[in-house]
Amino acid sequence: MNQHATTHYLKKMAKSMPYLLPVLLLLYFFSQPASTDIPELSVNQAIQSLLASKQHPLLLQPDFSKHSEALTQLYLMNANQLIWLGEDRPVKNRGDALNILSNAADDGLNPVDYDAERMRGYLQHAESLPQSAVTELASYDVALSIALLHYLHDLHVGRIDPRDLNYPVQFGTKSTIDIVALLALHLQQQSLAELPLALAPKLAQYRQLKQVLADYRKLDLTAVSVELAFEKSLRPGAHDLQLPLLRQRLRNLGELSEEDLAGMSESDSLYDPASIAAIQRLQQGQGLKADGIVGKQTVMVLNQPLGEKIALIELAMERLRWLPDLPDGPRIIVNIPAFQLWAFNSAEDQNPLNMKVIVGKAEANQTPMLWEDMKYLEFMPYWNIPKSIMDKEILPKLATDYAYLVAQDIELVERFADNGGEYLDNVVDGLKSGRVRARQRPGKKNPLGRVKFIFPNKADVYLHDTPSKTAFNRDRRDLSHGCVRVADAEKLAEFVLDGQEGWDLQAIREAMTATKTQRVSLKRSIPVLFFYTTAFVDQDNKPRFYPDIYGHDMLLQKILNKSPGLSYKQPLMPRNATVSG
Numbered sequence: 008m009n010q011h012a013t014t015h016y017l018k019k020m021a022k023s024m025p026y027l028l029p030v031l032l033l034l035y036f037f038s039q040p041a042s043t044d045i046p047e048l049s050v051n052q053a054i055q056s057l058l059a060s061k062q063h064p065l066l067l068q069p070d071f072s073k074h075s076e077a078l079t080q081l082y083l084m085n086a087n088q089l090i091w092l093g094e095d096r097p098v099k100n101r102g103d104a105l106n107i108l109s110n111a112a113d114d115g116l117n118p119v120d121y122d123a124e125r126m127r128g129y130l131q132h133a134e135s136l137p138q139s140a141v142t143e144l145a146s147y148d149v150a151l152s153i154a155l156l157h158y159l160h161d162l163h164v165g166r167i168d169p170r171d172l173n174y175p176v177q178f179g180t181k182s183t184i185d186i187v188a189l190l191a192l193h194l195q196q197q198s199l200a201e202l203p204l205a206l207a208p209k210l211a212q213y214r215q216l217k218q219v220l221a222d223y224r225k226l227d228l229t230a231v232s233v234e235l236a237f238e239k240s241l242r243p244g245a246h247d248l249q250l251p252l253l254r255q256r257l258r259n260l261g262e263l264s265e266e267d268l269a270g271m272s273e274s275d276s277l278y279d280p281a282s283i284a285a286i287q288r289l290q291q292g293q294g295l296k297a298d299g300i301v302g303k304q305t306v307m308v309l310n311q312p313l314g315e316k317i318a319l320i321e322l323a324m325e326r327l328r329w330l331p332d333l334p335d336g337p338r339i340i341v342n343i344p345a346f347q348l349w350a351f352n353s354a355e356d357q358n359p360l361n362m363k364v365i366v367g368k369a370e371a372n373q374t375p376m377l378w379e380d381m382k383y384l385e386f387m388p389y390w391n392i393p394k395s396i397m398d399k400e401i402l403p404k405l406a407t408d409y410a411y412l413v414a415q416d417i418e419l420v421e422r423f424a425d426n427g428g429e430y431l432d433n434v435v436d437g438l439k440s441g442r443v444r445a446r447q448r449p450g451k452k453n454p455l456g457r458v459k460f461i462f463p464n465k466a467d468v469y470l471h472d473t474p475s476k477t478a479f480n481r482d483r484r485d486l487s488h489g490c491v492r493v494a495d496a497e498k499l500a501e502f503v504l505d506g507q508e509g510w511d512l513q514a515i516r517e518a519m520t521a522t523k524t525q526r527v528s529l530k531r532s533i534p535v536l537f538f539y540t541t542a543f544v545d546q547d548n549k550p551r552f553y554p555d556i557y558g559h560d561m562l563l564q565k566i567l568n569k570s571p572g573l574s575y576k577q578p579l580m581p582r583n584a585t586v587s588g
Contacts, residue, residue, distance in 0.1 A: 051087040053145035065150045067122050074156045080187045089148045092133055103199035104155050115321035121158045126151050159186050163206040165328035177378040178329045213327045215544035220320045234310045241301035243283050246276045256309050257285045261549050292545050294346045295482045304482045319552055322560055323542040338534045341491055343374050344541050344553040346484040350502045360502050363479045367489040369556050374489050379462040380532035386518035386525045387449035388459045416452050419443045457519040458496050462535045472496035485556050
């Protein structure tokens, strides 16, 4: 492309995207040929030929068609001349680019995927080539551009598209960033080292996980860690020779301080109050029953290998790259495998509301990932019984106990009727055919409890209270039909209605004990995220690791490893799973 054509292209781009005008003006001057010693037409031809092929033989993954459009735009803005090589191209840019690729592991990515060491070798060889070696220079130059664009894409939006894993459309749809213009600007300013920070997720959780990953990588992965193994559950006041090892493990996990350890004898085998309190803190953060008893689940947390933790952090960081841009203001997050909910007043809230939850059963009723806006809540709600639950659970009971519906305070109403209705002569036939629907009246027997929180979604799931609180004492809480039961519905209602006129704590309590259903529309909707991550840094800045209850980690790791025969379209959950209640 000659100078006149380049000028015309830049003017056209500037008219269609005025916000890029400063960048384009910089690129106009930057795009002059690197050296008059290199035949301009030959470089142009060599680069165009490479771009047209969409295959680069020097790369571990030769097919770069995924990045072809961005690559073509990058070189077109540079008049199809060398970007990295040539006497007039800054050595600093090449060095920064190589360092970015080599440091990909800092963000939980693999430098091998971006040919980091290969690129270093190629560019070292390129420095010894004469300027007349046009084909080789162009090949090395384009290879580095491909590797960098590949890395920047993966850092910003993730290595795979979550929608290929049956995630909702809201995931993987971040606001568009013109990576090519951003890259070109940093090239011109010789500030490439700042580029990863500009494209990585802006989430506090991402930054915290990145720091934990760096800290863990400083530790010796090859060190043999002695596992704790108790013949029976360790209870307060008991003696065990493994207590010194237990205390050191608690110190490594940040639950005991050096000051705590200093006051203890290395030979002391008593399960003392300080160690008990540390175990309780660990259990609390893990969503376990904080009773201080070191049982099976607690031992598993204490014995988890460092290498496994690092792998889980890398998966967590990948999933965070899939998240849509988060709006300002309150938000509610349910981490499914943690069995916990966090309600934040803002992105920087350091003291969020936290409570245990019950999620969908692992086998057939998995709670789905979602990102929706809470629109309203209902106090003393009816439970509209899903047909799947009616067919599988209620009709068999009705067949042997005709009074079952009355005993459970379940009423039958005409299909789609809002109120009342009348019983049909043939109750079972009516329910089977769908001529009538069943709903359970508000009250103590209603499984939705005293309030449910609604954020319309295709899966028809919601947050709700429950009359049965004992299940929250269990360590593993995947027990529902897909909806999420919350441990403290009153506090969640208080959070949701905070600042809404007429809804102080007293009004909430009255509504939760009323005899009639009351719907309250929110003045401002609240984003609700159902998410799945087995590595999470809590509000005390301590990393926590949770069981992979739905097998999502295993599947995601296989995909990232590109295991033969595994479909990228394989869903993470049954598409026909029942997700109500």
